[in-house]
Structure formats: C-alpha cells, structure tokens
Amino acid sequence: MKSSPPLTEQDLAEFATALEETKKDFKALRQRYGEVRDAFTQRAEAQAKITQGHLPKAELNRLKKQIETLEETLENQLLSWNNLKEPFWQILRFVGLGLVLGWFFRGWFGS
Known part of the structure; x- marks a missing residue:
C-alpha cells in the first residue's frame, strides 16, 4: 500500500x-x-x-x-453569472487545451 x-x-x-x-x-x-x-x-x-x-x-x-x-x-x-461562472471557465479551459494539443499533434505528426 x-x-x-x-x-x-x-x-x-x-x-x-x-x-x-x-x-x-x-x-x-x-x-x-x-x-x-x-x-x-x-x-x-x-x-x-x-x-x-x-x-x-x-x-x-x-x-x-x-x-x-x-x-x-x-x-x-x-x-445568474455565479451559477454559470465555473462551467464556463471549465469549458473554456478544456477547449483551449484541446486546440493547443491538436496543433501540437498536427505539427508533430504532420499532415
């Protein structure tokens, strides 16, 4: 353990x-x-x-x-914004991360 x-x-x-x-x-x-x-x-x-x-x-x-x-x-x-604030930033964060990873893999593996 x-x-x-x-x-x-x-x-x-x-x-x-x-x-x-x-x-x-x-x-x-x-x-x-x-x-x-x-x-x-x-x-x-x-x-x-x-x-x-x-x-x-x-x-x-x-x-x-x-x-x-x-x-x-x-x-x-x-x-209200307080109810939507956390999901908004989570979506923005993960979409941004997805775009960066997509560009990285596209550059790495070439297409």
Whole structure:
C-alpha cells in the first residue's frame, strides 16, 4: 500500500482557504434560496388574489405587473453569472487545451 506524503503548512492553508470559499458560497446559496422562496410565495399570493376576482382594474394591473417582476427575479436567480461562472471557465479551459494539443499533434505528426 502506498503512503501519501505528509501534509505541509501550505496544504493546510490551501484547505482553510477552500473551506472559507465554500462557506461563503454556501451562505450566498442560502440567501438566493430564501429570495427565490419568497418570490414564489409572493407570486402565488398575487395569483390567488387575481383568481378570486372582483378586483378593481388598477389593482388587477398592479398584481399582474408584480407577477411579471417576480418571474423575472426568479429567472435571474436561476441564470445568474455565479451559477454559470465555473462551467464556463471549465469549458473554456478544456477547449483551449484541446486546440493547443491538436496543433501540437498536427505539427508533430504532420499532415
């Protein structure tokens, strides 16, 4: 059985940094979850008021605009840059690496 090398101070510092980043990401995720949950609740309440009927036209228009705004908020929460940042950079990194390797092999083996 292979034994792993002993941990260094740098390894522990990197782990602590990664742990802090994960903590911040989790806190941001929890906050986004609360915002999305509140928006869903507010949208459901507005839709319930609309379906009850007998509302003045001004109130009906206000509720419809509120629903549109809440739906935009929900869409923005689901498609934010923070959610797409990591996959974007991974794709960019591996596509770039693939291009470099392709050019290298083409030059090496000639075609």
